[in-house]
Amino acid sequence: MSLNYRDFLAEVWRAATTPSLAALVGTLSVAGIILFLCLMLLSPHFIVKYGYHFMEDPKDDYAYLTTEVLKITYNLPKELGVIVVGNSAAKEAIDAKHLAELLSKKIAHTVPVHKLAVGGLFLVEEVCLLDNIQENFQGIIVIQVEPPRLAFDKKALKGGITKHSRLAMYCPAFDKEMQIAGVEPQNWLGNYFLDHYKFFVARLPSVLLNVLRGPRYWDAYGSDDWLVPTQAQWERAVERFARWQENYLDHRADNFGIYSRLIQRLLDKNIKVALLETTINPRTEELLYQTPEKKKMYEQYYTEVSQFAQELGISYWNLSTEVDLKVADFIDHIHVSKPKARRRYTEALASQLVDLLKGMQFKEISENSK
Structure with a gap:
């Protein structure tokens, strides 16, 4: 039958x-x-080895950040290198591979470059990243600075980033900043999976798929896929960026405080620090600073950041003028999109970094890392 x-x-x-x-x-x-397997197997060391299997796609910035930071924290020897941390403007303007090649050639020593710059990254999340890295890194950390960051209202911290759903790592300095801002930090249970379950549960379908297709790798430039904004989109973007002028005087002290505590911890670990001013489209500047009052506000911002850097004994670089970025080099109000402009900007950054790297002891660090 x-x-x-x-x-x-x-x-x-x-x-x-x-x-x-x-x-x-x-x-x-x-x-x-x-x-049971999640509770027993998932750990920072597991992410160091398999972190790219957790990426939903090449634009999963926070899975990339988590993996890269934990690699530096747990896997790499204590090496001399360069880290660039910031938001999407830094991500689009800097070619990390080209920067590493330039520095290695000029210093006659391999200089790894880690670009930890993604869209929407908050300053307090940078605190989290660098809080993990500082124990296992020597070299230079370049931290992006821009007007909206110093005008950020700490009340916004009571929203979605009060829990570490975007970054799967422990961050005591982040928790401290939450307390200073008047936000109750997360209660840690001591199990890596349970403490960061939102991060893992959100990516479970991708993990299962990546087991079959292999790990995903990060897209270093998001603007390659962007469409040129319409006039209405352009105006809305500039309007959002311009809001810093309304809040700067009220919130600059709080945000300078975050920068100060972050930078001082790095300096205490003998890590060199430099501030890097954001890129900005010349057309945006014309729209933002067309009145004497608005132009005066920007000059005040620039002066205060310069004084802040001087007080801490660190460098502050505004490379846009030196590189002579044009309107055509940008796809929108702040994001560089032309490869040649990105290359020029990267070369200007390399020139600044070389002077700091020349005084550092490569041989000693290389021996210590064996």
Whole structure:
């Protein structure tokens, strides 16, 4: 007697979809096994090895950041290198591979460059990144600075970033900044998976898919896929950027305080620090600073950042003028998109970094890392 395959498939489907005690026990058992494995296996060291399997796609910035930071923290020897941290403006303007090649050639020593710059990164999240890195890194950390960051209202911290759902790492300095801002930090349970379950649960479908197709790798330039903004989109973007002028005087002290505490911790670890002013489209500047009052506000900002850097004994670089970025080099109000402009900007940054790197002891650090 032959078995009709349609009847067979129908029977399998009926068994799979019909509620039963056996099915319930089986489902709970599988879920329990998965939870047990997550509790036991997931750790920072696991992410160091398999972190790119957790990326949803090449634009999953926060899975990339988590993986890169934990690699520096746990996997790499204490090496001499350069880290650039900031938001999407820094991401689009700097070619990390070209920067590493330039520095290595000029210093006659391999200089790794880590670009930890992604869209929407908050200053307090940078605190989290660098809080992890500082114990296992020597070299120079370049931190982006821009008017909106110094005008940021700490009340906004009570929103989505009060929990570490975007970064799967422990950050005592981040928790401290939350307390200073009047926000109750997360209560840690001591289990890596449970403490960062939002990060992992959100990426579970991608993890299962990546087991089959392999790890995803980060897209270093998001603007390659962007469309040229319409006039209305341009005006809205400039309007959002311009809001810093309304809040700067009220909130600059709080944000200078965050920068100060962050930078001082790095300096205490003998890490050199430099501030890098954001790129800005000349057309944006014309729209923002067309009145004497608005221009005066920007001059005040620039002066105060310069004084702040001088007081801490660190460098402050505004490379846009030196590089002579044009309107055509940008895709919108702040993001460089032309490869040649990106290359020029990277070369200007390399020239500044070389002077700081020349005074550092490569041989000693290389021996210590063996």
